[in-house]
Amino acid sequence: MLVDELRGIYYILLKDLKAYYFKPPNISWGILFPLVLALAFSLRNPSGLAELAPGLIAMAAVFGTTSMEAIVITFERRTGALERLLLAPISIKSILMGKILGGTVFGFMITGVMTLISVLFFNMKIQSSLWFSLIIALTLLTLSSLGALVAVSVKEVFEAQTLSNYFRFPMIFLCGVFIPVSSMPQPLQVVAYLLPLTYSVEALRSITLGTSSVLNMLMYTMILGLYFLAFSFISNWLMKRSLR
Amino acid sequence: MMDAIALQGLTKNYGSLTAVDHISFNVEEGEVFGFLGPNGAGKTTTIRMLVGLTTPSDGSATVAGYDIIGDIVEVKRRVGVVPEASNLYDELSVWDNLLFTSRLYHVPKDELPGRVRNLLETFKLHERRDTKFGKLSKGLKRRVVIAAALVHNPRIVFMDEPTSGLDVVSAMSLRRLIRDLRMEDITVFLTTHYIEEADQLADRVAIIVEGKIIVVDTPESIKQSFRGEPVLEAHLSRIPDNSMIRELEPAGRVELRGDMVRIEVESLTEAIESLSRMVSQRGIQITDVNTHHPSLEEAFVAVTGVSPELMRIEKEGRR
Numbered sequence: 104m105l106v107d108e109l110r111g112i113y114y115i116l117l118k119d120l121k122a123y124y125f126k127p128p129n130i131s132w133g134i135l136f137p138l139v140l141a142l143a144f145s146l147r148n149p150s151g152l153a154e155l156a157p158g159l160i161a162m163a164a165v166f167g168t169t170s171m172e173a174i175v176i177t178f179e180r181r182t183g184a185l186e187r188l189l190l191a192p193i194s195i196k197s198i199l200m201g202k203i204l205g206g207t208v209f210g211f212m213i214t215g216v217m218t219l220i221s222v223l224f225f226n227m228k229i230q231s232s233l234w235f236s237l238i239i240a241l242t243l244l245t246l247s248s249l250g251a252l253v254a255v256s257v258k259e260v261f262e263a264q265t266l267s268n269y270f271r272f273p274m275i276f277l278c279g280v281f282i283p284v285s286s287m288p289q290p291l292q293v294v295a296y297l298l299p300l301t302y303s304v305e306a307l308r309s310i311t312l313g314t315s316s317v318l319n320m321l322m323y324t325m326i327l328g329l330y331f332l333a334f335s336f337i338s339n340w341l342m343k344r345s346l347r
Numbered sequence: 348m349m350d351a352i353a354l355q356g357l358t359k360n361y362g363s364l365t366a367v368d369h370i371s372f373n374v375e376e377g378e379v380f381g382f383l384g385p386n387g388a389g390k391t392t393t394i395r396m397l398v399g400l401t402t403p404s405d406g407s408a409t410v411a412g413y414d415i416i417g418d419i420v421e422v423k424r425r426v427g428v429v430p431e432a433s434n435l436y437d438e439l440s441v442w443d444n445l446l447f448t449s450r451l452y453h454v455p456k457d458e459l460p461g462r463v464r465n466l467l468e469t470f471k472l473h474e475r476r477d478t479k480f481g482k483l484s485k486g487l488k489r490r491v492v493i494a495a496a497l498v499h500n501p502r503i504v505f506m507d508e509p510t511s512g513l514d515v516v517s518a519m520s521l522r523r524l525i526r527d528l529r530m531e532d533i534t535v536f537l538t539t540h541y542i543e544e545a546d547q548l549a550d551r552v553a554i555i556v557e558g559k560i561i562v563v564d565t566p567e568s569i570k571q572s573f574r575g576e577p578v579l580e581a582h583l584s585r586i587p588d589n590s591m592i593r594e595l596e597p598a599g600r601v602e603l604r605g606d607m608v609r610i611e612v613e614s615l616t617e618a619i620e621s622l623s624r625m626v627s628q629r630g631i632q633i634t635d636v637n638t639h640h641p642s643l644e645e646a647f648v649a650v651t652g653v654s655p656e657l658m659r660i661e662k663e664g665r666r
Contacts, residue, residue: 107453114450122438183434187495189400190430191451192423346401 111193115201116208123175124209133209137163137217141224153228156221157307158280160214161300164242165271167213169250172206173263176254195342199251199335206247207240214239230313234320238310241327242303248334249299255341270298279304299330349412351376351503351534352397356406359392359558366392368558369406374551376502377532379525381549381566383542385653389558390538391431394505397536398428411503424452427496429506433488437481441472441491444480445498452499466494470524486517493524503534510544522548546643556651566643569650576600576611577640579618583608584632594625606634 123129140159145152179185188198218239221227229235253266277291278284278300284292295301306323309315352374359367367389374380384390395401397410399419408415411425435444445463454462467473470490475483480491489509496504506525510518525548528535539545545552546566553563562569576599587608592601598621599612612618615638626633647653 110453111451114447118436118439118443118447121443122436126438182437183430183432184436186400186430187434187448188451190398190423190428191448192420192453193451194420 107192108194108197111191111197112201112204115188115198116204119175119202119205120208124171124205129171129209130212133167133213134216136166137213137220141217141220145224152225153221153311154308155281156217156225156227157311158304160217160221160239160307161242161278161304162275162280163217164210164214164239164246164303165274165300167210168206168243168246169253169267169271171209172202172247172250173254173267174260175205176202176251177257177260177263180254180258181260189346195346196335196339199255199338199342202254203244203247203251203335206250207243210243210247211239214243227311228313230310231315231320234315235307235310237324238303238306238320238327241324241331242300242307245299245303245327245331245334248331248338251338252334252341255338255345274298274300277301279308299327302326302330349376350374350409351378352380352408352410352536354393354397354406354408357393357396357403357408358405359389359396359401360404365558367396367403367555370555370558370560371406372553372560372563374534374536376534377529378550379529379535379537379548381545381552382536382538382555383540383545383552383647384538384555385651386540388555388651390555391507393555394428394507394536394538397422398426398505399423424499425501425503427499427501427504429493429496429504429509431507431511433485433492435480435488435492435495438479440477440479441467441483442476444491445495448495449498454499462498466498470494486513489513489517489521493521501533503536504528505536507538508540509537510539510541518544542644542647543642552643554647554650561650569646570640570643572646576613577615577638579610579612579615579622579638580636581608581622581633582606582635583626584634585629591625591629595621597621 137159140162144155144159148155176185189195222229249270250267253270254263257263257266273294275281277287277295278298279295280300284295284301284305287295302323306315306320309319350373354373355371356369357367357371358365358369370389370393382390382393392401396403397408397415399415399422402416410422413421413425415422436447439447442463445466446459449459449462467476470493472487472490472494475487480488483491493506493509509525510521513521522544525535525537537545537549549566551563551565552569554561554569562572564572583606586606587603591608592603595601595608595610595618598618599610602609608622610618610622622633
């Protein structure tokens with residue numbers, strides 16, 4: 104039943120937030136990380152911070168969603184706790200969605216702090232709160248589902264960390280966080296447009312610089328939505344396969 | 348009486364390895380069914396198939412009347428599972444773990460606190476309700492895991508090595524609990540490598556070896572069918588030596604266990620005579636003596652060729 108599945112997603116999310124994400128060390132990291140990031144960049148280059156802010160928000164989203172989530176899933180698999188969820192009368196899709204939402208909520212907290220700093224201190228202007236919220240939500244869901252995909256692909260916690268870095272660092276350097284994609288060599292541009300974060304950064308930048316159009320925003324929304332669905336679908340398939 | 352669990356040719360292959368090989372048997376409603384076998388015989392794989400943690404390669408099974416492939420969510424709603432590992436959430440309290448499990452099993456909201464409180468009372472966990480699961484002793488963790496398996500009032504409970512690694516007192520209280528479940532007509536599907544435990548608890552027992560079912564019957568019938576020689580056990584006032592063994596050997600197969608001589612005999616009379624002769628010649632006292640027929644454990648050894656003691660050591664070694 105759909106209601107039972109939705110309830111299951113909600114309770115898994117609540118459990119993960121309580122057991123893992125909302126622990127004092129994680130909350131303090133979630134506040135410190137964007138603060139330090141903002142401070143480092145404002146000291147390095149005080150001018151042009153408003154332009155840099157969307158990239159920093161995207162970077163906060165990358166680390167906020169993937170840092171904990173991949174660990175949570177692999178840790179639970181290692182201790183056998185994930186098996187408890189698989190024993191419950193709830194589908195694998197819903198279990199994964201609960202896990203993905205855990206990463207999304209934690210990422211939302213870190214991204215929220217970074218956005219607040221950007222608005223208050225970097226003079227970043229959000230031209231459309233609706234599009235900004237939608238792009239942030241889709242970015243967090245997409246990155247969180249990527250974290251889930253990483254977690255279900257490996258067995259050990261340290262493997263999840265290593266594999267996450269294979270995605271995280273290239274995304275930070277190739278997706279326009281620091282260097283505009285258009286100024287990169289052609290082959291790197293191709294790689295950049297294969298990565299979902301490029302679309303997030305471009306969308307956020309156009310919203311904050313006031314250059315967005317409805318058509319562009321619809322395109323970014325659709326692309327990020329497709330990435331989210333693809334990552335979730337593959338994670339679900341891999342997890343189902345592991346039960347064969 | 349309806350079958351709580353029915354397996355028909357259930358098979359699980361992992362590549363070229365057949366872990367469970369076309370097994371068929373039924374478990375009646377309300378019985379405690381012992382599922383025994385050496386390590387790696389296919390016990391846990393069978394449970395995993397029956398509760399939806401892995402899909403069978405061939406064959407079929409129903410649990411609580413529902414097909415384990417087509418209706419696995421319905422099966423999951425009706426069964427409780429006590430896995431071999433105490434795998435609840437270390438960071439959550441006992442109360443939160445039971446509350447979370449109740450919610451996952453769709454226990455109605457208004458019944459939730461009462462249900463959890465009752466379980467805490469039943470399992471004598473009330474004082475530990477706010478303790479984090481990770482901080483509990485092994486025995487207490489096991490109790491919480493069993494409580495979590497019963498939170499939605501299942502009619503069938505799968506228990507995979509429930510007393511493994513527990514101290515004697517915790518294991519005894521768990522066995523008492525299994526008897527209580529039996530009194531409430533709850534079907535218990537129990538795997539254990541403590542054969543005597545199955546002997547005490549199970550109405551019927553299946554023995555699986557290398558993925559194949561060797562026998563399904565009551566413990567008494569299994570003991571009868573594998574009945575070997577009677578055994579004479581005598582505790583002596585002095586630790587016996589090898590010369591005594593040689594003297595007793597004509598009476599049967601002799602083993603020394605500390606101050607005890609154990610003789611598997613064909614004729615009890617002959618063995619008692621030999622023993623009396625030997626002790627009177629040496630001026631030794633017999634401090635205790637008893638005779639018995641082979642146990643389920645001995646029948647198990649006869650069927651599987653595996654020593655339960657060796658199984659336990661292997662199992663503990665893997666922890």
